[in-house]
Amino acid sequence: MPEVELLLRSRRVVTPEGVRAASVAVAGGRIAALLPHSAQAPPGAAVADFGDDALLPGLVDTHVHVNDPGRTEWEGFHTATRAAAAGGVTTLVDMPLNSLPPTTTVPNLHVKQAVAGPKAHVDVGFWGGALPTNRADLRPLHEAGVFGFKAFLSPSGVEEFPPLGPRELEAAAREIAGFGGLLIVHAEDPGRLDAAPAAEGPRYAGFLASRPRTAENEAIDALIALARRLEVRIHILHLSSADALPAIAAAKADGVPVTAETCPHFLTLTAEEVPDGATEFKCCPPIREAANQDALWAGLAAGTVDCVVSDHSPCTTDLKVPDFGRAWGGISSLQLGLPVLWTEARRRGHTLHDVARWTATAPAALASLGCKGAIAPGRDADFAVLAPDETFTVDAAALHHRNPVTAYAGRTLHGVVRSSWLRGRKIADRGTPLAGPVGRLLERA
Numbered sequence: 001m002p003e004v005e006l007l008l009r010s011r012r013v014v015t016p017e018g019v020r021a022a023s024v025a026v027a028g029g030r031i032a033a034l035l036p037h038s039a040q041a042p043p044g045a046a047v048a049d050f051g052d053d054a055l056l057p058g059l060v061d062t063h064v065h066v067n068d069p070g071r072t073e074w075e076g077f078h079t080a081t082r083a084a085a086a087g088g089v090t091t092l093v094d095m096p097l098n099s100l101p102p103t104t105t106v107p108n109l110h111v112k113q114a115v116a117g118p119k120a121h122v123d124v125g126f127w128g129g130a131l132p133t134n135r136a137d138l139r140p141l142h143e144a145g146v147f148g149f150k151a152f153l154s155p156s157g158v159e160e161f162p163p164l165g166p167r168e169l170e171a172a173a174r175e176i177a178g179f180g181g182l183l184i185v186h187a188e189d190p191g192r193l194d195a196a197p198a199a200e201g202p203r204y205a206g207f208l209a210s211r212p213r214t215a216e217n218e219a220i221d222a223l224i225a226l227a228r229r230l231e232v233r234i235h236i237l238h239l240s241s242a243d244a245l246p247a248i249a250a251a252k253a254d255g256v257p258v259t260a261e262t263c264p265h266f267l268t269l270t271a272e273e274v275p276d277g278a279t280e281f282k283c284c285p286p287i288r289e290a291a292n293q294d295a296l297w298a299g300l301a302a303g304t305v306d307c308v309v310s311d312h313s314p315c316t317t318d319l320k321v322p323d324f325g326r327a328w329g330g331i332s333s334l335q336l337g338l339p340v341l342w343t344e345a346r347r348r349g350h351t352l353h354d355v356a357r358w359t360a361t362a363p364a365a366l367a368s369l370g371c372k373g374a375i376a377p378g379r380d381a382d383f384a385v386l387a388p389d390e391t392f393t394v395d396a397a398a399l400h401h402r403n404p405v406t407a408y409a410g411r412t413l414h415g416v417v418r419s420s421w422l423r424g425r426k427i428a429d430r431g432t433p434l435a436g437p438v439g440r441l442l443e444r445a
């Protein structure tokens with residue numbers, strides 16, 4: 001057992017059991033023990049006392065599009081991981097598309113790892129991608145350490161990452177089930193999207209009508225049926241339609257291996273408030289009505305939705321033309337996810353304990369990252385220190401994202417991230433990344 005090098009004290013330590021005053025002993029970059037708040041520091045150990053600021057597990061954001069290499073003018077590992085560190089996110093798992101190459105073969109994964117390693121300010125893992133043409137690559141990618149496989153059922157937005165048809169989906173699911181892997185899916189049914197009126201122009205209502213709830217609901221029904229039949233683990237990405245919650249809840253109650261995530265934008269922004277031409281609010285599936293948002297919160301409270309992750313999907317400002325048909329779809333929020341979520345969660349009576357479960361513990365469990373996601377002995381000493389009652393106003397230009405585009409510009413949020421810690425080392429202080437690229441590349445255990 002290495003010696004305790006650091007003692008972190010807070011009157012609000014957010015543990016899996018609840019929030020309490022404690023001192024967290026760190027040894028060898030890991031959490032060694034939770035001690036009484038008044039515990040003496042061992043000789044030679046540094047002490048950081050956060051007073052009333054909350055000590056949360058560092059966020060584990062399993063849905064980030066870094067786009068590096070290939071579309072680094074949209075985002076890159078340097079900017080994304082610095083934004084993550086500033087926002088309390090200490091682990092991110094990169095999506096397999098929007099970079100060139102996409103993460104769909106082992107050589108491509110190695111390209112991504114080589115690019116990310118020297119730039120990673122937080123720990124970085126990778127999802128693989130399932131394409132119509134790469135079934136033989138799935139097992140080698142699994143063995144090379146990707147955390148699971150992303151698939152689309154409808155066009156992804158980039159031509160190098162085509163969707164799976166029903167037979168291809170089934171074949172990929174069988175292959176993934178064969179090695180005990182995880183399939184993560186953008187769930188929108190292409191037939192329902194094709195049948196809807198096409199999006200065009202600056203009106204948000206037209207865009208919303210082009211991505212109807214039925215497209216999500218039917219895709220999710222089909223995925224649940226597949227998970228039930230093949231006993232393959234399926235994770236529903238970025239759930240927007242609350243209509244699908246009863247089906248997900250029923251499947252879970254039956255023991256079907258299905259999980260779901262939603263995103264801060266679905267929980268805090270509503271279709272009713274999107275101004276004309278404001279395509280920084282465009283994402284797929286779309287932000288829906290206020291009543292739908294209330295139901296999503298109920299699904300989260302009930303445990304039907306497991307995780308809240310960013311789906312940070314940035315682009316350059318010129319791609320956000322004021323036309324919902326032509327603009328790139330994606331919302332940038334990597335640095336803001338924690339305060340955005342906390343602002344609304346506290347208003348609705350949720351606690352920091354809930355927020356830690358949704359943003360750290362559950363995503364770590366999804367990716368089988370046993371060393372992340374909780375303030376508990378044996379886990380990595382990754383933390384976000386949050387002043388939960390303090391407020392700030394979002395200035396897009398001050399964010400560390402590559403491009404100053406965000407749907408939250410000008411909003412006043414509760415919860416200031418004071419500092420972030422990775423394996424016992426401070427990596428950001430008051431919004432400024434420190435320590436350089438000390439993040440590690442993570443592989444599935």
Ligand SMILES: [Zn+2]
Pocket residue numbers: 063065095311313
């Ligand atoms: Zn995404």
